[in-house]
Amino acid sequence: MADGQRPRKRPATKKAPPRTNPATPRSGSADGQGGPASNGPGGADAAGQGERTEPAASARPNPIEGLLTLGGQAAKALLGEEADERLAEGLAFLRRRMTGEYDVDLFGFDKEFTEAVLLPLLRLLCRYWFRVEVRGVENIPAEGAALLVANHSGTIPVDSLMTQVAVHDEHPSHRHLRMLGADLVFRLPVVADVARKSGTTLACNEDTERLLGAGELVGVWPEGFKGVGKPFAERYKLQRFGRGGFVSAAIRAGAPIIPCSIVGAEEIYPLIGHAEPLARLLGLPYIPITPTFPWLGPLGLIPLPSKWIIQFGSPIPTDHLGVGSAEDPMLVFDLTDRVRETIQHTLYTLLTERGNPFR
16 A cells, blocks of 8 residues: 555445345245346346236136036026936946846837837927827726727828827826837838837737736727828728737737727828839838928938827726637727727817917
């Protein structure tokens, strides 16, 4: 140091103020100490950005949860307050189908499938498309064997399906109608399986007697394809009722015969002709030609929304005749003709009452 000069004071070093959030580490240091990134240019900005917090994941909108919420609300709107219960029942039904935990009888009738799948679909047609009016359901016994005999029409046998729905839904005991079908039904893929599961059985005396002997309600349409495939010009004119085999079966079982008259089926597919060459080629009884089919393609298969009336007549008892009467051809013929005439006269009455079929 030179003489006469005062010693220079070393300038005091300013200390950086403490961080307001010591828990937030500086960039580049794992223990919260300052690192190179915080000491260089822009270090203050980096520190400020490090203090920002991202919103919690739960606070973000989840599109999947939103869709599930909307789906649940829609289900409750459509199904009512029992939406959760119905959904649980539907899942339980699917589980039983996949594991085979369901019952069928000797004829293949699957009661659960019929009530859970088939009848709900047919019910839409019955109630809202054909607006079926059911009369005389009290004439069907609450239990025990009975033979329901009906007229057959409509080009496609929809009338038997609507009768099945009417019996189940309108009868206090919700009985299942065990229908008798032609052998063609059981030769068609898919149709055969559904028919078996819904309770349809081959139309033969042996199966009819077995069903009646088991106390079932059996349905038969004696006109067969002659009734379903008749021209629209002959609508509601009954065809021959076969040889009366259904009457013999009812007599042997001592079951009452219930005449059933169906109005409305004749108008759903007005039959104006047959494609006979093609029918012979495919081995079918007929291929219909209607005002809409085949001209409109698949749209021609949509039935016209005619107004239906199904009336169950008074039972005709057979238990007083005795089993031996089933072998008497004159008695069987007379009883068959009586059933046919009862249905024919009822059809004329119902047609007069109904009026316009599309009102």
